[in-house]
Amino acid sequence: MTTIAEVRTRRLSVPLHTPFVTALRRTTTVETVVVEVVDSDGAVGWGEAPQVWQVTGDSLAGSQACLDGPLRDALVGRTPDLRESTALVQRAVVANRSAKMAADIALHDLAARRTGLTLAEHLASWAGVTTLPPTHVRTDVTLAAGTPAELAAAASGRVADGFATLKLKVGTDAATDVARVLAVRAAVGPDVALRLDANQGWDAFEAVRVIGALEAAGTDVEVVEQPVPAADVIGLAYVTAHVETPVMADESLFTLEDLVEIIRLDAADLVNVKLAKCGGLTPALELLRVAHLHGFGTFVGSMMESHLGVAAAAALVAAVGTSSLPDLDAAWWSVSSPYVGGASYDGDRLVLSERPGLGIEGVK
Structure with a gap:
């Protein structure tokens, strides 16, 4: 045996x-x-x-x-x-x-x-999905926090790299966050999708004020991620109830118990499931299933991981799908992949290996 x-x-x-x-x-x-x-x-x-x-x-x-x-x-x-x-x-x-x-x-x-089987094929079978998963998934790309001019330049560069959805890191200074977003929107024009991630950087009242100003300015922000501290789920619910822009829970969601509390308070419009927060593919599948059943938007992200962890998250997205384009650019920031085999990037596409599993054969 x-x-x-x-x-x-x-x-x-x-x-x-x-x-x-x-x-x-x-x-x-x-x-x-x-x-x-x-x-x-x-x-x-x-x-x-x-x-x-x-x-x-x-x-x-x-x-x-x-x-x-x-x-x-x-x-x-x-x-x-x-x-x-x-x-x-x-x-x-x-x-x-x-x-x-x-x-x-x-x-x-x-x-x-x-x-x-590839990891995506395996996960689809595990989850009872009968359709063949795609061999790649598209991702957004993050713009690291910086000045309005730095963000505008970075945004233009990422669009030239082939990305059609940009995620701006804000929350470092509520007083200038609006200017940062306006600078990026001016740099890339109306056809590029913009997302914001405050990484817990605002309080609930700052969040409503900043998001309201962005709505009034017509910046057309797609979603705002984790505007308030992780433990402030009531504050997260307050923001969600007082803005038109969809709000996503990230650091507030680690476990199924966290998701139940978000559902109970109607604290967000979408939830960000990350393997490092929940403990792997098995609990991630359950979180996505429960969120979907309760009418919440679903999204898969990553920490700053190598091509291995990001490919596992991409295989999850390919297998069961999400309601929103994932945030799986973490390994794109690496100078190169440290692995023999495995996933790779082609513009905004994370291309999965067609070999069994993750397709990794070793470390370089």
């Missing part, structure tokens, strides 16, 4: 071609833990645990210790039966969702490889 034989980890630091700046942090690298789950037949499934101190609180040291300790103990010697093994991962420890993300992706990747 096939069993899980090994759980191997390593750390990766991937340089970015441009600094990534938000209301919460500035980074010039992607820092992540890569895991390989190996079965007794020698098949390997890959996953990753990104470090995002300001959002998940998970560190490289903590995630690697979790993967090398309780998650390895829970998996080694067990059958790779997916329902059993993914449930073991979620029960093995409290929190540590980046580590759980890595193990859960690796288990799904391993299952897909064992059946000869």
Whole structure:
């Protein structure tokens, strides 16, 4: 009988071609833990645990210790039966969702490889979707926080790179956020879609004031993401009720319990599901299903992850679909992919490997 034989980890630091700046942090690298789950037949499934101190609180040291300790103990010697093994991962420890993300992706990747399916095909089958998933998904691209002139120049550059949807990082200074958005709209014209992500940078009253000013100026913003601090779900509901622009919950949503509270308060129009927040593909599928059943818009994003984690999120989108174009440009910021095989970018398209699983064969 096939069993899980090994759980191997390593750390990766991937340089970015441009600094990534938000209301919460500035980074010039992607820092992540890569895991390989190996079965007794020698098949390997890959996953990753990104470090995002300001959002998940998970560190490289903590995630690697979790993967090398309780998650390895829970998996080694067990059958790779997916329902059993993914449930073991979620029960093995409290929190540590980046580590759980890595193990859960690796288990799904391993299952897909064992059946000869791409990860998207595997996830579609797992979710009961009968249509063949696409081989690529389109994504927006983020404009790092900056001055109005810097954002306008960056916006023009990203449009030239082939992106038709731009996400502006705001929330660093409510007094000048309107000027930033106006500068970008003037630079790219009316046909490029604009989204805003405040990364918890406003309070509820500032958010209503800034969004109202943008509406009055005719900036045609598509959605505003996480305008208020994560714990202020009542404030999020206040903003949603007092603006016309759709509001998205991001840092306010980690678990199914968080989603229930958002639904109860009607606190947002859309929800952003990220693998590192919820703990992997298995819980992400459940969050998307419940949000859809309750009439909420669905959206899949990523942290600053490598091509591995972003490809897993893209496979999820390809498999089950979302109501809004995803935010999966994180690995586009990398100088290059650190992997042999796997996903790649072509303009605003994240092209998935057509090989089984994620299609990753190793680290360069």
